[in-house]
Amino acid sequence: MKVNPSAAEPEAREAERPPAELARRLALRTWWLPWLFGAIAIGLVVVIAVPDGESTDLGTRVPAELPTSSHEVIYEVTGAGKSPEIKYIVDGVAQTEEVEGTQLQWRKELTLEVGPGNGIVQIMASNSGKAKEISCSIKVDGDIAHRAKATGEFSAVACSSVIRPKSG
Numbered sequence: 001m002k003v004n005p006s007a008a009e010p011e012a013r014e015a016e017r018p019p020a021e022l023a024r025r026l027a028l029r030t031w032w033l034p035w036l037f038g039a040i041a042i043g044l045v046v047v048i049a050v051p052d053g054e055s056t057d058l059g060t061r062v063p064a065e066l067p068t069s070s071h072e073v074i075y076e077v078t079g080a081g082k083s084p085e086i087k088y089i090v091d092g093v094a095q096t097e098e099v100e101g102t103q104l105q106w107r108k109e110l111t112l113e114v115g116p117g118n119g120i121v122q123i124m125a126s127n128s129g130k131a132k133e134i135s136c137s138i139k140v141d142g143d144i145a146h147r148a149k150a151t152g153e154f155s156a157v158a159c160s161s162v163i164r165p166k167s168g
Helices: 005-016 019-029 033-049
Strands: 069-079 082-089 096-103 106-114 119-126 133-140 143-151 156-163
Touching: 069 082, 069 119, 069 156, 082 106, 096 106, 106 119, 119 133, 133 156, 143 156
Parallel strands: none
Antiparallel strands: 069 106, 069 133, 082 096, 082 119, 119 156, 133 143
8 A cells, every 4th residue: 555645744744843833833723712711701791790680870779787786784793891903894895994992892883885796894803812702793784694703812803795786
């Protein structure tokens, strides 16, 4: 059998060409591919971004109302004698007040506005060297949120809780 030399010639020529020449020929044959992918991407963005039959006016949206609520908080510290220091949160976030050298049984009632985020109630107290124990409690809207007790002379106690705003 005779092989047609002209049919085998293109394959031989392809094998003889340097890699740079092959890359140039491939780029010339596929120049349109990036344009095709770009057109497809733009078409997808248009289809996703513009809903069918709906207004895209962002100025007509009404912001959601976030919940806020008012809570009755009662801080109490019990023990014997005087407490050298009692410190408690008064705004539900970080503002504190301090009472020094007060006689125990101590009580403070206040109203906290909470929302849209959570509020914090916290009290810390210490006892003098003459007392054997000290305790604290926090009531929120009549329910005990936290209670703690510390024993020993010169001991310290802390109570804290999170208040979530009431929805609706």
